[in-house]
Amino acid sequence: MALGRAQIFGVAVALADAHGLAAVTMRRLGAELGVEAMSLYHHVANKNALLDGMVDAVFTEIALPAGPDWRAALTRRYGSAREVLVRHPWSIGLMESRSSPGPATLRHHDAVLGCLFGAGFPVPLAASAFAILDSYLYGFALQEASLPxxxxxxxxxxxxxxxxxxxxxxxxxxxxxxxxxxxxxxxxFGAEFDLGLTMLLDGFEAALGA
Structure with a gap:
């Protein structure tokens, strides 16, 4: 079977899940795939491109916000995102760090903004909501992953x-x-996430009404 980018990123994600991000080297990845490390460069330009693809693969697992009720849509989306980050804790610090985001990453950002705009959020309030909700998500996920x-x-x-x-x-x-x-x-500890998300959405609903 011919080697493809999706297969490479999938195996890289599984390797990071099992052994941490430091274990994801071209040599180790090639061994997992049964190919020489150099052959990976025909599909992935460098380590940064590999990380871009891994992050994008993680984004494909997160539910997109959908439906007419913006609060319900964002509750599902951010709940799904937290569950995905629990599965892939190595990705927490990478999710918003990529300067060459992939299609799934861009699709998620566009969908969250579309949900907010569709609810009538003006651009400045939508920008604030997106930034604050994402900060809460990644901060909570990092704290949860770090607990002893x-x-x-x-x-x-x-x-x-x-x-x-x-x-x-x-x-x-x-x-x-x-x-x-x-x-x-x-x-x-994870049960605190839903309460915090509800309180944030309450605040943005009040700001939208004002």
């Missing part, structure tokens, strides 16, 4: 370990947060 625990019992174990280093009454507010929220059954 996974949901479930591990969360409680890490919280207990941290609080055990406190002297009695030393950090009462952190202790309360841990005991009454973080260590409660069913706690998941």
């Amino acid at each position: 625990f996974s949901p479930g019992a591990e969360t409680t174990a890490v919280a207990e370990s941290i609080m055990s280093s406190f002297a009695d009454g030393e950090f009462p507010h952190l202790t309360r947060l841990g005991r009454e929220h973080v260590m409660q059954p069913g706690y998941a």
Whole structure:
């Protein structure tokens, strides 16, 4: 089967998922594909072009905003984006960094703006909404990926370990947060995302109405 760009980017994404972005070298990628590294340059000009393609491949997994209700459309879009970033944490810092964005990247940006413009957002407010919503998405995803625990019992174990280093009454507010929220059954840091997104959309809806 002939080697193609989509196959190369797909394998590169899988390699980054499994071993981190540092593992994605032309030599390693060639080995995964069963070809010499030099043959990849017939399809991908350089490492930057490879990263462009990997980012674009990630964007293809994110649901485009669609439907007449702009709030519902953006809620689905940003919820989908967070789920995709959880699957590909290496991509968080790359998603908005490319100077040669691919077609899926451009299609997503255009669709988000189209959703806002279609709802009646003037250009300055649409620009602010897009920037702030994306900043929230990537900031939340980065914090979630950096946490020293996974949901479930591990969360409680890490919280207990941290609080055990406190002297009695030393950090009462952190202790309360841990005991009454973080260590409660069913706690998941990711659940905070929906509340934050709702509050942002509430603010933009109010600004639009004003």
